[in-house]
Amino acid sequence: MRQRKMFTWRAAGLLWLMSLGATSMPMSMWADPQPLGFNAYHSPAEVNKYLETIADANKKITKLHKIAVSPGGRDLYLLEIGPETGQAKKTLPAVFVAANMEGVVPIAAEAALYLAGLLLEQPEVRKDKTWYILPVGNPDAAVRYFQKPLVMDARNNRSYNDDMDDRTDEDGMEDIDDNGIITMMRVKDPEGRWLPLPGEPNLMKQADWSKGEKGIYKLYTEGVDNDNDGQYNEDGPGGIDIGVTFPHLFPFFTTDAGPWALSEDESYNLVKFMCERPEIAMTICFGETNFCLGLPRGDRKSAVDLSRIKVPEDIAREHQLDPNRTYTMAEILEIARKRMPPGAEITEAMVAGFLGLGTVVNPLPEDLKFYNEISQQYKEFLKANKLDNKRLEPAPDKDGSFELWSYYHLGVPTFALDYWTPPALPEESKEPDKEEKALLDFSAKQLNGGGFVPWKPFKHPTMGEVEIGGFVPYIANTPPAPMLDSLLKSQVPWVFELVKKLPFIRIAGTEVKPMGSGLYRVKVWIENSGYLSYPTAMGKRNNRIPPVVVSLTGKNEYKIIEGKKRSLVADIPGHSAKMVQWIIQVETGEPLTVGLEVFTPNAGRDHGEIRLENKTTESGSGGPK
Amino acid sequence: MKQTLVITAILAMLAAFALTPTPIYGDPFKKHEVTVPLRFDYYYSYDMVNEALAKLHKAYPRLTKLDLVGKSEEGRSIYCMTVNNPKTGAELEKPGVYVDANIHGNEIQGAEVALYLLDYLLSKYGENEEITRLVDKNCFYVVPVVNVDGRYHFLEDQRPGDNRSLRVPYDDDRDGMVDEDFPDDLDGDGNICRMRIRDPHGRYKTDPQETRLMIPIKPGEKGEWTRLGSEGIDNDGDGQVNEDEEGYLDPNRNFGYEWMPRYIEGGAGDYPLSGVGLKALAQYIRKHPNICMSWALHNSGGMFLRGPSTKTEEEYPAKDIAVYDYLGQQSERIIPGYSYLLSVPAVSSTYGDFTEWMVMINGCYGFVSELYMTEQEQFRTIAENKQAEAIKKIKTSETGGESGYNWDDWDDWTNLGRERLKFNDHVVQGELFKPWKPFKHPTYGDIEIGGWVKLSTRLPAPFMLKEMVHRNAMTIIFSAGNTPEVTMEVFEIQKTGPDLYRIRVRLENRKAIPTMSYHAQQVNLYPKDMLTISGKDIKVVAGGEIRDVYTNDVSYKEYRSEIQFLTIPGFDKVEYQFLVSGTGAVFVSYSSRHAGKISKTVQLK
Numbered sequence A: 001m002r003q004r005k006m007f008t009w010r011a012a013g014l015l016w017l018m019s020l021g022a023t024s025m026p027m028s029m030w031a032d033p034q035p036l037g038f039n040a041y042h043s044p045a046e047v048n049k050y051l052e053t054i055a056d057a058n059k060k061i062t063k064l065h066k067i068a069v070s071p072g073g074r075d076l077y078l079l080e081i082g083p084e085t086g087q088a089k090k091t092l093p094a095v096f097v098a099a100n101m102e103g104v105v106p107i108a109a110e111a112a113l114y115l116a117g118l119l120l121e122q123p124e125v126r127k128d129k130t131w132y133i134l135p136v137g138n139p140d141a142a143v144r145y146f147q148k149p150l151v152m153d154a155r156n157n158r159s160y161n162d163d164m165d166d167r168t169d170e171d172g173m174e175d176i177d178d179n180g181i182i183t184m185m186r187v188k189d190p191e192g193r194w195l196p197l198p199g200e201p202n203l204m205k206q207a208d209w210s211k212g213e214k215g216i217y218k219l220y221t222e223g224v225d226n227d228n229d230g231q232y233n234e235d236g237p238g239g240i241d242i243g244v245t246f247p248h249l250f251p252f253f254t255t256d257a258g259p260w261a262l263s264e265d266e267s268y269n270l271v272k273f274m275c276e277r278p279e280i281a282m283t284i285c286f287g288e289t290n291f292c293l294g295l296p297r298g299d300r301k302s303a304v305d306l307s308r309i310k311v312p313e314d315i316a317r318e319h320q321l322d323p324n325r326t327y328t329m330a331e332i333l334e335i336a337r338k339r340m341p342p343g344a345e346i347t348e349a350m351v352a353g354f355l356g357l358g359t360v361v362n363p364l365p366e367d368l369k370f371y372n373e374i375s376q377q378y379k380e381f382l383k384a385n386k387l388d389n390k391r392l393e394p395a396p397d398k399d400g401s402f403e404l405w406s407y408y409h410l411g412v413p414t415f416a417l418d419y420w421t422p423p424a425l426p427e428e429s430k431e432p433d434k435e436e437k438a439l440l441d442f443s444a445k446q447l448n449g450g451g452f453v454p455w456k457p458f459k460h461p462t463m464g465e466v467e468i469g470g471f472v473p474y475i476a477n478t479p480p481a482p483m484l485d486s487l488l489k490s491q492v493p494w495v496f497e498l499v500k501k502l503p504f505i506r507i508a509g510t511e512v513k514p515m516g517s518g519l520y521r522v523k524v525w526i527e528n529s530g531y532l533s534y535p536t537a538m539g540k541r542n543n544r545i546p547p548v549v550v551s552l553t554g555k556n557e558y559k560i561i562e563g564k565k566r567s568l569v570a571d572i573p574g575h576s577a578k579m580v581q582w583i584i585q586v587e588t589g590e591p592l593t594v595g596l597e598v599f600t601p602n603a604g605r606d607h608g609e610i611r612l613e614n615k616t617t618e619s620g621s622g623g624p625k
Numbered sequence B: 001m002k003q004t005l006v007i008t009a010i011l012a013m014l015a016a017f018a019l020t021p022t023p024i025y026g027d028p029f030k031k032h033e034v035t036v037p038l039r040f041d042y043y044y045s046y047d048m049v050n051e052a053l054a055k056l057h058k059a060y061p062r063l064t065k066l067d068l069v070g071k072s073e074e075g076r077s078i079y080c081m082t083v084n085n086p087k088t089g090a091e092l093e094k095p096g097v098y099v100d101a102n103i104h105g106n107e108i109q110g111a112e113v114a115l116y117l118l119d120y121l122l123s124k125y126g127e128n129e130e131i132t133r134l135v136d137k138n139c140f141y142v143v144p145v146v147n148v149d150g151r152y153h154f155l156e157d158q159r160p161g162d163n164r165s166l167r168v169p170y171d172d173d174r175d176g177m178v179d180e181d182f183p184d185d186l187d188g189d190g191n192i193c194r195m196r197i198r199d200p201h202g203r204y205k206t207d208p209q210e211t212r213l214m215i216p217i218k219p220g221e222k223g224e225w226t227r228l229g230s231e232g233i234d235n236d237g238d239g240q241v242n243e244d245e246e247g248y249l250d251p252n253r254n255f256g257y258e259w260m261p262r263y264i265e266g267g268a269g270d271y272p273l274s275g276v277g278l279k280a281l282a283q284y285i286r287k288h289p290n291i292c293m294s295w296a297l298h299n300s301g302g303m304f305l306r307g308p309s310t311k312t313e314e315e316y317p318a319k320d321i322a323v324y325d326y327l328g329q330q331s332e333r334i335i336p337g338y339s340y341l342l343s344v345p346a347v348s349s350t351y352g353d354f355t356e357w358m359v360m361i362n363g364c365y366g367f368v369s370e371l372y373m374t375e376q377e378q379f380r381t382i383a384e385n386k387q388a389e390a391i392k393k394i395k396t397s398e399t400g401g402e403s404g405y406n407w408d409d410w411d412d413w414t415n416l417g418r419e420r421l422k423f424n425d426h427v428v429q430g431e432l433f434k435p436w437k438p439f440k441h442p443t444y445g446d447i448e449i450g451g452w453v454k455l456s457t458r459l460p461a462p463f464m465l466k467e468m469v470h471r472n473a474m475t476i477i478f479s480a481g482n483t484p485e486v487t488m489e490v491f492e493i494q495k496t497g498p499d500l501y502r503i504r505v506r507l508e509n510r511k512a513i514p515t516m517s518y519h520a521q522q523v524n525l526y527p528k529d530m531l532t533i534s535g536k537d538i539k540v541v542a543g544g545e546i547r548d549v550y551t552n553d554v555s556y557k558e559y560r561s562e563i564q565f566l567t568i569p570g571f572d573k574v575e576y577q578f579l580v581s582g583t584g585a586v587f588v589s590y591s592s593r594h595a596g597k598i599s600k601t602v603q604l605k
Helices: A002-021 A027-031 A044-057 A106-121 A139-146 A265-275 A313-318 A329-339 A348-355 A365-384 A402-410 A434-446 A481-491 A494-499 A537-541 B009-015 B046-059 B109-124 B129-137 B148-156 B276-286 B318-334 B354-360 B382-399 B410-426 B462-481 B518-522
Strands: A062-069 A075-081 A094-099 A130-134 A184-188 A194-197 A200-206 A217-221 A280-286 A414-417 A452-460 A464-471 A505-516 A519-528 A548-552 A559-562 A566-569 A576-585 A592-599 A606-612 A617-620 B064-071 B077-083 B096-101 B139-143 B194-198 B204-206 B214-216 B225-230 B291-299 B303-306 B339-342 B365-371 B433-441 B445-452 B486-497 B500-509 B529-534 B538-548 B553-556 B563-566 B572-582 B584-592 B596-604
Touching: A044 A062, A044 A075, A044 A106, A044 A139, A062 A265, A075 A106, A075 A265, A094 A106, A094 A494, A106 A130, A106 A139, A106 A280, A106 A481, A184 A452, A194 A217, A200 A434, A200 A452, A265 A402, A280 A402, A280 A494, A329 A348, A365 A494, A365 A537, A402 A414, A402 A537, A414 A494, A434 A452, A434 A464, A505 A592, A505 A606, A519 A548, A519 A606, A548 A576, A566 A576, A606 A617, B046 B064, B046 B077, B046 B109, B046 B148, B064 B276, B077 B109, B077 B276, B096 B109, B096 B462, B109 B129, B109 B139, B109 B291, B109 B365, B109 B462, B129 B462, B194 B433, B204 B225, B214 B410, B291 B354, B291 B462, B303 B318, B318 B339, B318 B365, B318 B462, B318 B518, B354 B365, B365 B462, B486 B584, B486 B596, B500 B529, B500 B584, B529 B538, B529 B572, B538 B563, B563 B572
Parallel strands: A094 A130, A094 A280, A280 A414, B096 B139, B096 B291, B291 B365, B303 B339
Antiparallel strands: A062 A075, A075 A130, A184 A217, A184 A464, A194 A200, A452 A464, A505 A519, A505 A617, A519 A576, A548 A566, A548 A592, A559 A576, A592 A606, B064 B077, B077 B139, B194 B225, B194 B445, B204 B214, B303 B365, B433 B445, B486 B500, B500 B572, B529 B563, B529 B584, B538 B553, B538 B572, B584 B596
């Protein structure tokens, strides 16, 4: 049985943890985390114990934050690693890693722990960044993988009256056949709409009347009608699925998302934590979705069609536009540019905001460019690690998910990563059931059949003769523990490749030209030497990522004739530079050195100086030669 | 929770700033003694509001409770006063009526309405039959000041900004520095007025009819003035004046329903319910699921607004609209000149709106009151008024607007300004408008400072306050009177077979508001009302709703027929039938989140 196997792996894991907890760990133990081995899954309690242990053993470079307590009383621990853990205000960019927000993806939490291990082991990868790692975003749900009977349920322990009757959480699932696993029940019923899949009687399919098929069974989750209301398992314990509680495309009036976005502390406090840390430059989310293998979903129906924009009547009147026709964004930008003073910048965000266009629901085209490129590189990376076998597709991103919030609201480059799905069937099958067939195949070949409980007759207390069976929960996203170590070892380092893409802002060069009579024309080139643009197109559109601030220091020794003391550069694409210029007057006529400060909250900062004297000076590589 | 309210040393300190003696318009810095019954011929400072609450609580300890809802960004307390008669039932078992005000720090007069409502309910209790009945039936939750920091700064700062926002810092000009360039009271008169500079190339000239006003020049005319905006200097030396004042985080754009980020909704914070006071208020409200009617008091314009508050939402269910129409139209009658309108298009979309959250997520009926109309500052002869009304009629038919003013038309502004200045001169003795005075500005040089003062913005003069607070409190009282009032009648017990009885129960709602809003029913917000039947020696064989009592058409429920889930529409009834076997006492009970609990015992014989 697969169930028993899992318990054995866990026992091994426990021993491993006990050996860790015994003494505070010397740093050298991190020289190679591999011998300690990721050969078991760890419960939320074990994860927290482990985080406490490593935080305690690495006080100089770690800080443990408790960001929330779940309704089930479980602490959400967040581990901070980096050279600036001692200070509240960071100067280094930070990477935020959140894992298992769904609560039903055990491997995601293991990957987060593995990453923490790599960071502690390798000073090189942590030297110029702060890392925030939340290994278990939804601990109430995550703990179910470690409990008996085995059930997959993404909801936290907030009590919720799913069926809106007079009782709450009164009718959950039961392991009535006592095999330690909650599976399905099929019951013959005249109204049944399911029938066994031809050729694979273990799998079920919905009858298609147009093909002459007739349903035989009704399908239920395993359990009894605890409250005698004629419904089965309609109001189990819990709760709210933390994975869909975030404010972008929050699914209102659904049973599992809660009354409004961030109604739960797990997500509210997480969002608050991140919003209070403008140094966060990138979010990586370990879970069921993968933005590197595929791309973020881009086919959502948008309220805004940027190729068919209608201009509201009052604005149209004022700007001599036609309120009855539609414009493309490019046309409007063109019109707007003509009316702006020269040099003034007009962006899509400004137009969208001005016209009251709605919320962005698909990745912006400029951002899809980097998602595409990075996806190609990821595939190369997998190939090099011999992990490019075709596997079942990761889950698509969900409305209200953490990763969508991070991209659309926080505006930072966001990468969701999953770590495993079962192998896809070799032939290019187009059947709708190919995923289930692949799971069955995986169960048969790799798990000795342990991934599927064959249908067995059972005498149900109210339904009479039923059959109980079906897939074992988690089989589709959780590899057997012995596979963990190699999966993590070969895939987690991809995170460091992603982080290498971050934008990095610095002074590329300066130029001072005396104009006579104490006036100087000063040019400064600000360069983004990183791959990703600063900010993302989304971060620019939603105005969330502030501009680069280029300021002159000093006060009374000079006058600014043109330009601003604090100049703002809204964006700098990857591997590009932008110029900022001033005309400065020095009344004394004496040579003067003025300091330059370049500030971004999350893409580095730089400083330099310019020398105002009666000769043309240049420095750096940014200026045109 | 009893709170000892402290008038702080700040109070004494501020008293020292007393300006001109006995101003007509009301001196915001002057502290009055707070006495019960409360007076409404001045505005209450934040401390005085708390003092008034404490004194009301002391005067009526049996009927009131003072709850600390939470603390603001700057640590001020947000209080809710409940009015409930415990002798007629527990708080949560009565229809709750929620009233809050001053969520925008500058929209202060709602707090006076809230205080008046409390004072009125409490002082009339036992004297006035209607009010006694109302207080016995309902539980009132009244939060006079939501944005406590805003009210404090609006009334008491020597250097007031706009103060609409929560005190959550925001880098408006995105220069890496936060809230660093406020408006400044340059001439030290306690007001932020406007600045103008004499400029032959300016786009404004002096209004020939009213020399204190400026009007735009027509093509070919010579300019006289350039307007320089609010009084202030370039505090951060970035070449811009007053570009980064407090906040801005609009507390009425940060609730949980249809919350949108800042690039869609200007006042949004970083995430829904960002703001410690707002979060606390949301939690407080969620602990009072009996609230079925919600009023949020704002200014101005003289409007009762109902949702949807965004143009992206669908219209409310038709049966809910009928309830709003009933309450809204009666409110129009109670306050002459005020209009009952839909939020959109009366005002633009407000995402993350408080009232919308009350309606959509908490299942209330909710109104936003926009208190006070500038038009009330009239200064006309009867003949002039007739003329103005005639013009208004033409304009209304031309523009389709409600007010008769076309706010895009500068002439209308000028006309309104001229009239208001006469009102200022002759009704409030010049306290609304500061005459233009020369000032030496560090950036602009020789300028003039003057214009409308802080208290002129959308606030009635205190002598007009009394009528405003009374009429607005009466609209709230009308809606409170229309919260569900359910009676239960077992109107038939009949033996219909050997060991089988037919029991018929009628539930009637005598008021306009249904026991559950149609929206709440549509989206399954919370469990419906329940009618249960039980007894030691009985068995419920069947039970269900009577569709037609004459033909005995009953829709029986298959499972658990001893419990029926239902709602009772406004001014309507529902009837249920149970088939019961056994003997003895039968316990019939009804319970509803918004309409309380009723139970009865009947005997089978």
